[in-house]
Amino acid sequence: MSASSRQAQAAMGDSRGAVAVSSPGVDRPRVERAVREFLLAVGEDPDRPGLVETPARVARAAAEMYGGLHEDPLAVLDKTFDLGHEELVIVKDIPFYSTCEHHLVPFHGVAHVGYIPSPDGFVTGLSKLARLVDTFARRPQVQERLTTQVVDALVTSLRPLGAIVVVECEHLCMSMRGVRKPGSKTITSAVRGELRLPAARAEALSLILGR
Ligand SMILES: Nc1nc2c(ncn2[C@@H]2O[C@H](COP(=O)(O)OP(=O)(O)OP(=O)(O)O)[C@@H](O)[C@H]2O)c(=O)[nH]1
Numbered sequence: 001m002s003a004s005s006r007q008a009q010a011a012m013g014d015s016r017g018a019v020a021v022s023s024p025g026v027d028r029p030r031v032e033r034a035v036r037e038f039l040l041a042v043g044e045d046p047d048r049p050g051l052v053e054t055p056a057r058v059a060r061a062a063a064e065m066y067g068g069l070h071e072d073p074l075a076v077l078d079k080t081f082d083l084g085h086e087e088l089v090i091v092k093d094i095p096f097y098s099t100c101e102h103h104l105v106p107f108h109g110v111a112h113v114g115y116i117p118s119p120d121g122f123v124t125g126l127s128k129l130a131r132l133v134d135t136f137a138r139r140p141q142v143q144e145r146l147t148t149q150v151v152d153a154l155v156t157s158l159r160p161l162g163a164i165v166v167v168e169c170e171h172l173c174m175s176m177r178g179v180r181k182p183g184s185k186t187i188t189s190a191v192r193g194e195l196r197l198p199a200a201r202a203e204a205l206s207l208i209l210g211r
Pocket residue numbers: 100101102141142143144171173174178179
């Protein structure tokens with residue numbers, strides 16, 4: 001990344017997802033060293049054959065799982081089309097995986113993203129809504145922040161009349177450890193603009209949650 005694009009990223013506020021500006025990307029050698037140390041700390045032998053490549057594997061996985069820290073979410077929505085469509089658009093059941101920032105274990109589920117385009121009629125490509133979810137998911141996260149970051153990026157970028165994001169997840173930190181309640185689901189929503197009006201919100205929610 002060039003110095004000027006780093007400066008441009010540094011100017012971004014929280015609605016852009018607090019892009020990590022000081023780092024050019026996930027520092028794989030550092031992750032490798034940390035994973036080796038972690039294995040020693042839990043009582044493993046990082047030099048046994050099964051584990052010898054594990055620090056490098058985890059570093060590659062981390063570059064993927066935390067790569068969203070180094071992406072500009074608004075760049076995902078840069079390309080728009082003028083379709084003259086001023087009605088609700090929803091992409092539902094977008095599957096994603098994220099990482100709970102409290103325990104660094106996965107939480108996963110689906111996101112539903114909808115918006116009413118501005119009177120200019122500018123809409124984004126449908127796949128970009130899914131890419132936006134991934135950009136925010138591939139970071140240490142909490143579900144509430146993921147939800148609001150997606151909706152706020154939509155608002156900042158497309159200036160829609162309204163926007164809604166609903167996220168349904170299982171948190172493995174509640175399933176495989178701790179309280180151990182597999183199957184429990186957490187649902188969060190964030191709604192902006194005209195979709196906050198009761199009738200519009202009800203229509204959007206019935207389209208999103210109606211199975
Ligand atoms: N609000 C919110 N809480 C989360 C999320 N992911 C995990 N948590 C919760 O974060 C909390 C952390 O609680 P702490 O008491 O600090 O940590 P802990 O001792 O490991 O908690 P337990 O999970 O209850 O064992 C837990 O209640 C988790 O269920 C999330 O996305 N949103």
